Amino acid sequence: MSSTATSLAAGERLEVLFDEIAELCGQRNAIDGRLVQIVAELEREELAGLTGVRSMSALVAWKTGVAPRNAETVVAIARRLEEFPRCTEALREGRLSLDQVGVIAERAAAGSDEHYAELASVATVSQLRTAIKMEPRPDPETRPESGPEVSTTSTGERYTTYRIRLPRLEAAKFDAAVQSHHDALIAEHPADTEEAFPTRVDAFMSLVEAGWDSDVARRPHGQHTTVVVHLDVDKPAAALHLGPILSEDERQYLLCDTTCEVWFERHGQPIGSGRT
Structure with a gap:
């Protein structure tokens, strides 16, 4: 084939080489497709555990000599074999590459097999990535918002950390009360003293003590x-x-x-x- 191709014109030689590339890539794609099937079977039958490897991708990288990232691609396709039957069939037949199907298996939504099998036949890997990024995503489930709560955490022998969660109206009341006590403590703070300036923690404790005093006045026997x-x-x-x-x-x-x-x-x- 080499001597025949040399005698042809440059354009014809280029076409011959392109045909050979397509044939070799098709063979490689088919081999990768079979490799994906084997990996899927290893995982389905839980045979990888017999080897002692830490993960399926590590097993693929070990036995095939490919880079860890390529091994992850093989495993991703194997795990979604049933979700993308048309894409993986095209891989086994040599019509799609491992990278093309890998992008689909790693990022595409469920139920898009037919769409991407058709698109991948005329799109590059970069174009597939762009198409999948533009794919509409389902709205995340809205979790019910938790209500007011107070939690405490011990931080060492001397301190306890409090976390309080309040609705905005109650939070505004709380902020106003703390600020009022803070302002009062600042007004009472002597100017010619080395005592520490009142902080919001001092204001909070002042608020607590004021609440206690009110409770004692209302219930004389309350301590x-x-x-x-x-x-x-x-x-x-x-x-x-x-x-x-x-x-x-x-x-x-x-x-x-x-x-x-x-x-x-x-x-x-x-x-x-x-x-x-």
């Missing part, structure tokens, strides 16, 4: 902190009803301004009470 301690007269130690064990400093701080309500029980039944 800022309630600690329930169970004491058995036959034992030397007491136990907290709920919550962590208090340190000595915390105990003294909480007891410096508190009331004590004592309930006497026998066999779980109250028999008396008192208040100090």
Whole structure:
């Protein structure tokens, strides 16, 4: 063939070479099509696990010697073999290349097999990519919006992080209340002092304390902190009803301004009470 082609005119020689390229590419495409079928069978029968490889694409790259990206293309086509029967059939028949079908398998929507099988016969890989990018996408499912919530996260031994989610109206009320307390703290802050300037955290705690004070005025017997301690007269130690064990400093701080309500029980039944 080489000596015959040399004697032909340049145009005819070019046509002969193009025909040979088409024949070789068709053979290569058909081989790739069969390779895709084998990979699909390996995955369907779960045979890849017997080799100990970490993934199917790693197995393809190992056994064929292709680059990892090319191996991923083979696996992508194999996994959508049933979704794109016309495209993969054209690959096995040598009419489409692995790259053409790979772009379709990796990016095209389900149900587009017939459309892209026809388009790929006259389009390059770049043109296929562009066509798939322009493909209308379904609207994402709208998830119901979660309501107001408060969450806490412990960050070390000294701090707790709070996250609060509020509707816009309640958030505006919250911001206005914090800002009001912040402004009041700034107005009360002495000018000739080295104390730290009030922050929004200080304003938030001021808001909390103001709410407590209002609650105490409304309910005289309501306390800022309630600690329930169970004491058995036959034992030397007491136990907290709920919550962590208090340190000595915390105990003294909480007891410096508190009331004590004592309930006497026998066999779980109250028999008396008192208040100090």
